[in-house]
Amino acid sequence: MKTANTERIVRDFVKEQEEKVKLHQSLINESYWQMALQVQNEDSLLDYFSLLLQQHSIYQELQSCKEPLFNDFSDFEFLKKVRESGVLKDKLLLKQVDELWKLFLASQLGYNKIEEQRADILKQLFELNQRTQKAWRKNDSLWMYYQSNILNLHSGLKKLVLSSNDFATQMGYNNYFSLILEESKMNELSWTNMIASIDSITRSDYIVMKKESEKFLCDSLGLKRNVLTFKHYDLLFKQCRWPINWHKSISVDELKNQTNKLFLSYGLDLKHYVDKSNIYLAKNDSVGRSIVLNCDNFYDIRCCYASYNTELDKVLFMTELGEVAASAIIDESVPYFLRGPNHVVESVMRNLWGNLPYISADARRVLHLNKPEFQIAFSTDHSWYLYRLRYLLVIAQMEHEVLDNPDQNFTKLYWSLVEKYMLIKVPERLQDDYWVNDRNLMLMDGSVQYELMGAILAGHIWHTMTNEEDEKLIELLWYSASDIDMYNKIEALTKETINPAFIKGLYTEEG
Secondary structure (H helix, E strand, O other): OOHHHHHHHHHHHHHHHHHHHHHHHHHHHHHHHHHHHHHOOOOOHHHHHHHHHHHHHHHHHHHHOOHHHHOOHHHHHHHHHHHHHOOOOOHHHHHHHHHHHHHHHHHHOOHHHHHHHHHHHHHHHHHHHHHOOOOHHHOHHHHHHHHHHHHHHHHHHHHHHHHHHHHHHHOOOOOHHHHHHHHOOOOHHHHHHHHHHHHHHHHHHHHHHHHHHHHHHHHHHOOOHHHOOHHHHHHHHHHOOOOOOOOOEOOHHHHHHHHHHHHHHOOOOOHHHHHHOEEEEOOOHHHOOEEEEEOOOOOOEEEEEEEOOEHHHHHHHHHHHHHHHHHHHHHHHOOHHHOOOOHHHHHHHHHHHOOHHHHOHHHHHHHOOOOOOOOOOOOOOOHHHHHHHHHHHHHHHHHHHHHHOOOOOHHHHHHHHHHHHHOOOOOHHHOOOHHHHOHHHHHOOOHHHHHHHHHHHHHHHHHHHOOOOOOHHHHHHHHHOOOOOHHHHHHHHHOOOOOHHHHHHHOOOOO
């Protein structure tokens, strides 16, 4: 069969599958959107999570509607034959065939069961946190409940890892971590080099910052250095995410206008998305958050944003809007079955736009923000971001090692990695299950790996943007999702080799 005729037949097949999926996908997205909108009527974080848990069964039911679409064995055999024939010359069409084949294979291998296990883990964790918020160590019944459910979480995570690895093996990978690496266009060597590079580049800056934080904690709390725990540092740096002088009230129009001006100054006209965003006032401090949704997976991007209308909200709104824009441009520029979230590109947007007000005087000028002031004066301009990078190394390494060996002691592994990357040694008697509160770690879905790669690329883009044309950012977003070799494409667009050293620019004020 000639290539041209085969490609015509395959395109028709892909189009037919696309039409079948659209209706189910729109129902799923609409259900999720309605769930999010209902949240703004809730008065507490407990009610918020309870609502999500109640709606979860509806969402799962709609999600399962997609599964029958990919269960036709004759269609699966057709895709398999096309993939193995080598007839297709159109690389983008071949990539669509590969994605469709994976959907059919994943459906046959029961991937939905892995998602159900993740949902169960989140539900267990939520219920555990709700019942043991206060004085649980001094309450015998709560302590027994905590101990029992921690064991259940350990067991649930191990089952998730085993299921994920089994699924990945049947898909043709060594384990689930190998699948994660392929999705982020990395391999074992490039991942190892990424972890080592970020560690090496940020270590000396982190050591200085850690010493500054030690002095502050000891002076303010009246404690000796050897008494400080990891949680002291963790809570301190999380507070440093929000500048104390960014609480001035602003109007919704001001929030939108200034955010739009900032994007426009970098060559991105996002007024279309700003105007379509739905901004409402949060009722109290327990519900403040932002939610971003791609409602129909085509061009109707909506941003549902909870705001107190302060200058801090501009930073949050800008970050979420940048991620929405990335999704929109990807959706508008690639075929339907390649329009799923490009995790690395979206991570680039989070790392870039979320940091600009901290590291760019020009960005602050457009947003009418003062230079951030924190509870403690660090030599690092964006201390929380540097701390977060180091902690992501802990989570990324742990995800790799747990997926590689699910029979080891997770808690012991976690604290050994805290010592390695955070440079904080915790006595064995104090090594508790603090790690279960990290959502990325408990889901084992690779999101932390995408976040680290996104940070490296964000540093690269920020470095090239300050030296060459800003429009390269648009080109990055437009092409990288559909390109067969994303990283080579980025290097070609920016005319520089991707260099992890540029990541320092994301926590240091520009010149």
